[in-house]
Amino acid sequence: MKLTRRSAAQATVAVLGISMLITGCVGADNSAGSDNGGDEPSGPLVLQNWRSGPELEALEAVVDQFNERGGPQVEINSVPVETYRVQLPSYLTQQDPPDIYTWLAGNATRAYADDGLLLDLSDVWTDEFAEPIDPALRELSQDSNGNEVFVPMNYYWSAVYYRPSIFEDLGVEPVDTWDDLMALAEDVQNQGVTPFGIGLSDAPWTASRWFDYLNLRINGAEYHLELLAGEHSFADDEVRTVMETWGEAIPYFDQAALGTTRQQSITEFAQGQSAMYLGGSAVQDLVPEDVADDLAFFQFPVVDPAVPVAEEGPTDGLFASANTDQPEAVKEFMEYAGSAEAQETLITTLGGTQLPANSQADVDLPELAQQGQDMLDSADALTQFFNRDGSDALQPTADTALTRHFAGNGELDDILAEWDSAAQQVFENQ
Numbered sequence: 001m002k003l004t005r006r007s008a009a010q011a012t013v014a015v016l017g018i019s020m021l022i023t024g025c026v027g028a029d030n031s032a033g034s035d036n037g038g039d040e041p042s043g044p045l046v047l048q049n050w051r052s053g054p055e056l057e058a059l060e061a062v063v064d065q066f067n068e069r070g071g072p073q074v075e076i077n078s079v080p081v082e083t084y085r086v087q088l089p090s091y092l093t094q095q096d097p098p099d100i101y102t103w104l105a106g107n108a109t110r111a112y113a114d115d116g117l118l119l120d121l122s123d124v125w126t127d128e129f130a131e132p133i134d135p136a137l138r139e140l141s142q143d144s145n146g147n148e149v150f151v152p153m154n155y156y157w158s159a160v161y162y163r164p165s166i167f168e169d170l171g172v173e174p175v176d177t178w179d180d181l182m183a184l185a186e187d188v189q190n191q192g193v194t195p196f197g198i199g200l201s202d203a204p205w206t207a208s209r210w211f212d213y214l215n216l217r218i219n220g221a222e223y224h225l226e227l228l229a230g231e232h233s234f235a236d237d238e239v240r241t242v243m244e245t246w247g248e249a250i251p252y253f254d255q256a257a258l259g260t261t262r263q264q265s266i267t268e269f270a271q272g273q274s275a276m277y278l279g280g281s282a283v284q285d286l287v288p289e290d291v292a293d294d295l296a297f298f299q300f301p302v303v304d305p306a307v308p309v310a311e312e313g314p315t316d317g318l319f320a321s322a323n324t325d326q327p328e329a330v331k332e333f334m335e336y337a338g339s340a341e342a343q344e345t346l347i348t349t350l351g352g353t354q355l356p357a358n359s360q361a362d363v364d365l366p367e368l369a370q371q372g373q374d375m376l377d378s379a380d381a382l383t384q385f386f387n388r389d390g391s392d393a394l395q396p397t398a399d400t401a402l403t404r405h406f407a408g409n410g411e412l413d414d415i416l417a418e419w420d421s422a423a424q425q426v427f428e429n430q
Contacts, residue, residue, distance in 0.1 A: 048098035050084035058349035072329035105140035105315035113143035152357035157372035159297035174298035197274030199265030204399035208386035221381035228390035308380035
């Protein structure tokens, strides 16, 4: 697979005010003011984390294995995800920073790296370390100058999920073109079943997955990433075409979606009230176990056959503070985190709903995970997700525009003009 990356200058990271409350700060034993130059241990390395549930359990399993080796020790400090997102710039710029951080590959990391806040991990990325990691994932791990600052651990796929038993009852089959998807949706709707589930009341960002895929299928990965980098206007004809195409599908969605939560929409999908759900591999963890055994997916359909097929493969992993006082110990842990051994533990603990970044990880992938990996491996380009390729600040502009269009609240020209105005303010403030 080939990676397409944004080419615009990266956003400057806004540093939060010193008055902000820093939850879970590192203790004095890890003082960045020590003069040991990183040669003497000054306490356990602190891994600042936002993961919870099965993902936290998997990370803990990896850390426990590393600690059992008897070298540097690592302790995990977890905070709620929204707290983490807001406070990450302060974590990285405080005098006594955590050493290591769970985070997202691509621009989400590159913006911090380009501000000099991340530890250069280039010497971790030896030929032996890099060989089993796809070049696309390596590029996602680099700053704008091509230096590695990130270690990818796991990634996942997105697709149109369906229940084979429901499709069989409806007498329909998966499709591979947009026109056929619309015909399928009409057939399903005529049989009294909602074609597409979505929950927008607490997760308006889920509409962005539809926008991302349609933009990738209509305008291509390069345009998509440039748009999210501020190099095109959201009022462009290209974006209008994406929105008009999505408009063809809107009548086939659950019309109560604006008042439906994400979990409610997945529950309705699991119960057969809706026939299809565009989502990431997490869908498999959010349905009952008996439904998970009756779950399948197909690739988001082609709209324009002339456009190379790109896929979203959001990638998670680790970076480290440039101000850690134990850089060599950090690098030792980072090298382990990228190893086949660590990622075998990670993916096995996660239950096979994610993929290892290290291709040498000996993991018995379930059928759906293998299908997801094959789909990503065959893609002409990989992108991440709207807020990962753009920014968290840009995401609300998409939420507003897409939910307005979904609700039919305003003319499309007005929606696009307001989206572009809001997006430009974000870019100007970065």
